[in-house]
Amino acid sequence: NTWSPSGVPTAYEDVIIVNTHTVSINANAVCNSLSIGQGSVTVLRFTTNNDRTLTVSKDITINNRAIFDVATNSNADHQVELTNGNLINNGTLNFATDNNSLCNIIFSKSGSQNISGSGTTTNFNLMTLDMGTSINNMLNVTSTNFTAPTNFLTINTGTFKLSSASAVNITPFSGTATIPQKGGLWVNSNQATVNIGATLTMFGNVTVSSGTLNVGNAANEDLLSNGGFLTVSNGLLNIAGKYYATGINNLSKFTLSGGSIIVPSVGSTNTTIAPFQIAGAGSQFSMTGGLLI
DSSP states (O other): OEESSSOOOOTTTTTEEOTTTTTESOOOOEEEEEEEEESEEEEEOOOSSSSEEEEEOOEEOOOTTTEEEEEETTTTTEEEESSSOOOEEEEEEEEEEETTTTEEEEEOSSSOEEOOOOOSEEOOSSSEETTOOOOOOOOOOOSSSOOOTTTTTTEEEEEEOOOOOSSOOOEEESOOOOOTTTEEEEEEEEEEEOOOOOOOEEEEEEEEEEEEEOOOTTTTTOEEEEOOOOEEEEEEEEEEEEEEEETTTTTOOEESSSSEEEESSSSSOOOSOSSSSOTTTOOOEEESEEEOO
């Protein structure tokens, strides 16, 4: 058999695609968990020109020498939804094989999920976090490799945490962006650089514990606080323009215990708001280490 169990999988079945087979996804599909390959070249591929969805409840595991990708002639936007498990890639994952043959992914567990593995290619297209009601629900990226296009990230709820040990350079937002109240962005990778191309407004949390986060790349592109926590314990945060709250009644919650914050890293021409300003009554400021430049 090509896979076990035989027949069309149901939402309650754990699917194993056995060695040396190629399986095409040409209809919407579901399964409980998915394991691709057992050490030999094995392929799972979206092939149809019509958009298709694969929904997996538990883990997706791409084993050594296995491939999960999109056919280069697919010319469609497919989708994988991982509702309760993790993605482990020790082979090849390529969800953007060309500009028109793509697969997007949704992480929708009401809890935390992981992207891990030592695969040489872990290449995503668009990624959405819809992870319940808690900001503490995290998608933690620890995979050896991680690539994604500019503007790949949508955070509805949950925190995107980049912890890869590789020199990842990503731009989740190229323009003005917002971190929602139940969302977060966390840079936790020593060699990583995460770029925000313009002003970032934070209702939720922004955390830097390792690596570099660049907010804005031109004068007057700011980090605006709307009650979220800004926490830097290591690494570098560059804010092109200003850090401040958008109104007198909006709170800033600021903690610096290590690392460095440079503000402005480019410049600010505003004559009424300081480049670093905390003014709202009830705001929090804690600086026990690090540099504020």
